[in-house]
Amino acid sequence: AQTVTQSQPEMSVQEAETVTLSCTYDTSESDYYLFWYKQPPSRQMILVIRQEAYKQQNATENRFSVNFQKAAKSFSLKISDSQLGDAAMYFCAYTPTGAGSYQLTFGKGTKLSVIP
Amino acid sequence: KAGVTQTPRYLIKTRGQQVTLSCSPISGHRSVSWYQQTPGQGLQFLFEYFSETQRNKGNFPGRFSGRQFSNSRSEMNVSTLELGDSALYLCATKVSGGNTGELFFGEGSRLTVL
DSSP states (O other): OOEEEOOOSEEEEETTSOEEEOOEEEOSOSSEEEEEEEEOTTOOOEEEEEEETTOOSOOEETTEEEEEETTTTEEEEEEOSOOGGGOEEEEEEEEEOSSSOOOOEEOOOEEEEEEO | OOOOEEEOSEEEEOTTOOEEEEEEOOTTOOEEEEEEEETTTEEEEEEEEETTEEEEEOSOOTTEEEEEOTTSOEEEEEOSOOGGGOEEEEEEEESSSSSOSOOEEOOOEEEEEO
16 A cells, blocks of 8 residues: 655744755555645645656746655655745645546645744 | 635534535536545545546545535535544545546535534
């Protein structure tokens, strides 16, 4: 069974600084997607960034970037120039590709606080 | 474009009762998934529906069920409620079936079982 582990239950960062959230996963699949989702206090989960396992290039979305290490099964999220609005729960998630249902396996999450 | 709408947002039930939660997807989205979120277990997949068919089901007892209507709206039902069913239930939708596309989440239905 696939598992996703986020080893940092809580983290904090000063406004305008950079922070990295860690995620490791376990799977026997060779092709899959990895995601970072953000859940602000209002609770609506939104997609931050997505990585396809067959792509070696790390995904980036504005201030958000990932460090994808397939052999190590590691998928960390870097937030640059942190803003107050970045404060939220961040979830790492995984789904295998291929036919069939779309089912995300989530990590337990990291609560990020941004200090003004 | 309206987002994913879940109703009710909050509800309180007692043990042994049953509950029905509703999810209206974004217009054009045909895949609807449900997740249970608790502090202890995190986010766990309940089931996914596409074109009125359940495509997959997570590791939950038979008390948890769902369905999808022809307009893609979905409901989930929990019968014989237990204290441990207290959770935030999240609905997520996307345009098509298969393993591509972004999931869009609703704000959730917060269920408290007393």
